Amino acid sequence: MDRRKRGPGSTVVWKYIFAGCIIIYTALVFVYMSGSNRPFKEVKQAMEKKIDTEHMKDVSSQGLKRYYGLNGADYDGVMMYVSTSSMSAEEVLVVKAKNTEQARELEDAIEKRIEERKNVFEGYAPEQVKMLKEAQKSVRGTYVFLAISPDSNSYREAFTKAL
Template structure:
């Protein structure tokens, strides 16, 4: 009986935490019109050079579409890196939409991906589940950044530097 109460309370707490938006979405820069001089892939590579992460592999358009359910035709550019082995939850994705009207759809797909990663690790690896719960989504102009990392803030600082006026 005590186990059932603990499980029930844990589930309620998990729902409250997820409803409060643990995975922060920063949309205060949606109106920025500064374009980075780097491609999504170059930005991702520089982020990984400056902030060490587990080994991540680049996804093709087809693989990205399967994982994120985003139509590549709606994207002008993208770079998605996921772990080579399913023992880490770290992930970095940058999407540049062709049409600003598709931003909400891409952002929703990224949120769904975040939920799927959390579900994958919920019963599997508790430390990676916590990592996934603390994901970050940042929208700047026509770009959507998705980061799962214990160093997400450092990765976002590097990402933000691509949008600063020189």
């Protein structure tokens, strides 16, 4: 039997399947990595509805300077809540950077802060260290998010929906 008359070979079919997978993967990467056109004020309002303000206080730009050594005025928007107790590592941070380079700098500062906080709590508060290890971080375009909390997953979900 002549092989050419049976239709496309399996290699051709696999090429199309592979090409389709690449297209789907690329689309997902663009969706995931894309930022948001929503104004910071709207994102902040959506996040503040979720935050436990009974146990956390708003420190925003001053907190960014105090805890991260970064000037809040250099960013398009800063929302930062920290625990009212010095014995807790709880923290929620949302920053809208002016560009992706600034967002990367903020990511580095977040990693440094998490490591410093782990060292602080290492000897006497293992539950705080665990919370720091399970911190939720996300960068979407120029938006940078961090949640160190028992509710960090719900905070991250709220952040994603807010965008």
